[in-house]
Amino acid sequence: MSSVRVLVGTRKGAFILTADESRKQWEIDGPHFAGWEMYHLKGSPVDPNRIFASQSSGWFGQLIQRSDDGGKTWEPVGNQFTYDGVPGTHQWYDGTPHPWEFARVWHLEPSSTDPQTVYAGVEDAALFRSTDGGKSWHELSGLRTHTTGSSWQPGAGGMCLHTILLDPLHPGRIFVAISAAGAFRSDDGGTTWRPINRGLKSNGIPDPDAAVGHCVHRIAMHPARPDVLFMQKHWDVMRSDDAGESWREVSGNLPTDFGFPIDVHAHEPDTVYVIPIKSDSEHFPLDGSLRVYRSRSGGDEWEALTNGLPQRNCYVNVLRDAMAVDRLESCGIYFGTTGGQVYASPDAGETWAPIVHDLPAVLSVEVQTLP
Amino acid sequence: MTVQPVRVLLPAHLRTLARVSGEITIDVRGEVTQRSILDALERRYPVLRGTIRDHVTHKRRPFVRLFACERDLSHDAPETPLPDAVARGKEPLLIVGAMAGG
Numbered sequence: 396m397s398s399v400r401v402l403v404g405t406r407k408g409a410f411i412l413t414a415d416e417s418r419k420q421w422e423i424d425g426p427h428f429a430g431w432e433m434y435h436l437k438g439s440p441v442d443p444n445r446i447f448a449s450q451s452s453g454w455f456g457q458l459i460q461r462s463d464d465g466g467k468t469w470e471p472v473g474n475q476f477t478y479d480g481v482p483g484t485h486q487w488y489d490g491t492p493h494p495w496e497f498a499r500v501w502h503l504e505p506s507s508t509d510p511q512t513v514y515a516g517v518e519d520a521a522l523f524r525s526t527d528g529g530k531s532w533h534e535l536s537g538l539r540t541h542t543t544g545s546s547w548q549p550g551a552g553g554m555c556l557h558t559i560l561l562d563p564l565h566p567g568r569i570f571v572a573i574s575a576a577g578a579f580r581s582d583d584g585g586t587t588w589r590p591i592n593r594g595l596k597s598n599g600i601p602d603p604d605a606a607v608g609h610c611v612h613r614i615a616m617h618p619a620r621p622d623v624l625f626m627q628k629h630w631d632v633m634r635s636d637d638a639g640e641s642w643r644e645v646s647g648n649l650p651t652d653f654g655f656p657i658d659v660h661a662h663e664p665d666t667v668y669v670i671p672i673k674s675d676s677e678h679f680p681l682d683g684s685l686r687v688y689r690s691r692s693g694g695d696e697w698e699a700l701t702n703g704l705p706q707r708n709c710y711v712n713v714l715r716d717a718m719a720v721d722r723l724e725s726c727g728i729y730f731g732t733t734g735g736q737v738y739a740s741p742d743a744g745e746t747w748a749p750i751v752h753d754l755p756a757v758l759s760v761e762v763q764t765l766p
Numbered sequence: 767m768t769v770q771p772v773r774v775l776l777p778a779h780l781r782t783l784a785r786v787s788g789e790i791t792i793d794v795r796g797e798v799t800q801r802s803i804l805d806a807l808e809r810r811y812p813v814l815r816g817t818i819r820d821h822v823t824h825k826r827r828p829f830v831r832l833f834a835c836e837r838d839l840s841h842d843a844p845e846t847p848l849p850d851a852v853a854r855g856k857e858p859l860l861i862v863g864a865m866a867g868g
Contacts, residue, residue: 430779454829454863455779455817471783471813475821 399721400465400763401729402446403737404433407755409448411466414750416723418741421750427469428460432499435716435759436466439505439513443763447513447529449500457499459515459529472529476500476517479536485519486548495519495539502716504559514585516556520547520573522585535585538571543590543607550574550610550629557715558614562621562638570624570639575610578626580639591639595628613715615657617664625667625694627657627715632669634694645694650681656718660743661726665693668720668728668744670713678733679710687728689744703747704738711736716759723764731757769793772803773858780818780861784811789858798853800832801844818861833860 401412408426427433431450439445448460448469457476460469482495498518506512515523515532521539523532538544538556547554555574562568567584570591577592590607600608610629617623626633626642630653633642646652651671660666667690673681680686685704688697711734721727728744731737735754740747772794781787794806801824808815819826824844826832831840835849835857851857 452779453866454777454827455783456827457816458783458813474816477822 397723398765399723399727400438400443400765401719401737401739401750402436402438402448402466402759402761402763403731403754403757404435404448404716404759405731405735405755405757406432409433409436409450410751410754412737412750418723418727418739423751424466427466431458433758434499435502435761437503437505437761438763439510440507441505442510443765445505445510445528447503447505449503449515451499457497459500459503461529473525473531476515476523476532477534478521478539479534480540482539484545485554486546488549490548492545495521497521498553501555501557502559504561507561507563514559514561514569516559516571518553518555519549520554520556520576522556522559522569522571524585535581537581537586538579538588541579541588541590543576546607547573547576548608558611560614560616560621560624562616563618564621565638568621568638570614570616572611572614572626574612575608575629577607577609578611578614578639591635592642593640594635594642594644595626595633596631596644597629599629612655613657615659615667617659620664623664623693625657625659627654627669629653629675632657632694645690647690647695647697649688649697654713655715656713656730658718658720658728660728661720661722662724663691663726666691666743667694668718669697670718670730672712678712683708683710685709685711685732687730687740687744687747700740700744700747702745703740714758717757719760719762721762721764727762729760729762731760733757767796769795770798770853771855772798772806772852773855774803774807775858775860776814777861777863779863780814783813783817786811791855798848799845800839800842800848800859803848803859804844829864829866831862831864833862834858 397416403410408429410425434449436448444465446462450458484492487493502516504514522535558572560570595609622638624635632646634645684706687700711732718730728740733756
């Protein structure tokens, strides 16, 4: 019988939630790494028992933990993230030059073909790769040293590289997104990069359609159709049909097009999920009503999914890495909130129920579908 | 070169990482300074590399403090000899996570 394992990173530790394919009865395991900020945990698609976790704290810095038994036991691996060469400067919030400084790992993306290879997206924005299971990390510095790099500025959460998408059909093609520089693509395994932000329009920057400077919150892709990308930007939900060469807005009838996460149904490449948030300063759902919006037409037309979600007095946020889908026949959708709830829908969003109510603020949610 | 057993108390999270409990004693080679203690500590517990001071520059992390004999030694140069009581193992070096929110 198949099962699912939900990996939850929170402000004060990691939790592992497991259930069989009915997804009704859940076992809650944790906290792992109690007291530490767990920005992200993700399993290897090649070896699901291998899980990488980003563990950090303002006091003691960054660690990377690795489990080879599905999260039962963990071993710290390499935690040295040193920028290649002399890192130079990017722009600070006030527009002055600021030295590149490593702060933390926001996102870990294990390779879909090699269990020893894993990518790390870090703050200040850069991409690192390990080819020895996380023991040593080397920067793919062509991204940070792109000619626009010195003009990048942080978003409110820091200048983070938060999205890494490995194209399963075009070897060597990688998409990343950085707040607040925008989206970038490499076609040579991460050696060279170019911005892919044509069509984005951001009123918060001096030139609204500039090549870089957009606060992209998240990008999602269906692995069977990697040329189609969906983006939740600071404001606007966007779609690209040409691997990021151009974007068009698909916010359509959403009640607000601000938000953080975006994801795609496991079996329907045109079914997309977002969680609209009221505004850039009011980081909570409109009218205190927590609604997931689903489009079955690849954007533009959206329907609210509310069955089982709180519809009154709900003022939580859902962060950019805190939504995921499983790959069971009836696709499950999961998201975690800053109020510590993790919600699951075993039926593609029709009905929802909390798996757990009272965790620390949730930073990330990933799901593994196990045979 | 002399080898001196020195007492060190790590903060709770670093004790968990290093898989030790309570105060530890480590052998320090040569003069007992912040640097020689941290060098010995990181040799014995490699998982602590990067958690107290930077991997490359060896600059102390801003929210980690070093106390001994009721004094804050955090801002002393890392090669400054530590008080005799620490060097002779009578008092521990306290590695402390600064009191700061969170």
